[in-house]
Amino acid sequence: MPPIEVGPARAASAIDARLARAAGGENGASVSTGAAATSFSAKGQGIAAGPAVETSAALDPGAAPIDTDRVEVIRKAVESGTYPVIPTRIADAMIAAGVLLRSAK
Structure with missing residues (x-):
């Protein structure tokens, strides 16, 4: 089996938008996503905006x-130094919270 050559490694960085647009299609190509179609060119000219996202009031917490x-x-108690800090109660609460997160609902 012939060896696989990967090439030089590059540092992780943000994606160059021009390369992403060019890789999506040829110059002036149109990419359709659902009901909205986006038209673009390799130079990044003529990008059409898609439809706005509508949110539901049912999902509003x-x-x-x-x-x-x-x-x-x-x-005020913390600022004045009178708030009782009891390490054993804090530890018990942290352990209880961990148990609650691990338990099946």
């Missing part, structure tokens, strides 16, 4: 359930 009064009390 809403506001986070934060008790701002409790946050303010804890913040």
Whole structure:
């Protein structure tokens, strides 16, 4: 079996958009994705915008359930140095959180 020659390795970097457009088709070619068609050339001229993405209100999680009064009390306690830091309770909570993440639902 003949040896496979890979060539010189290049450093990882961002993709050059001009190369990506040129690789997608010939000069002035049209690539169709769904209902929208994008026209481009190797020089990057004449790129047409696709349709806007519509989002559903059903997927909106809403506001986070934060008790701002409790946050303010804890913040003042931390600033004044009166907030109780108990390493064993912190460790127990971290272990419990790990167990909850690993358990099947």
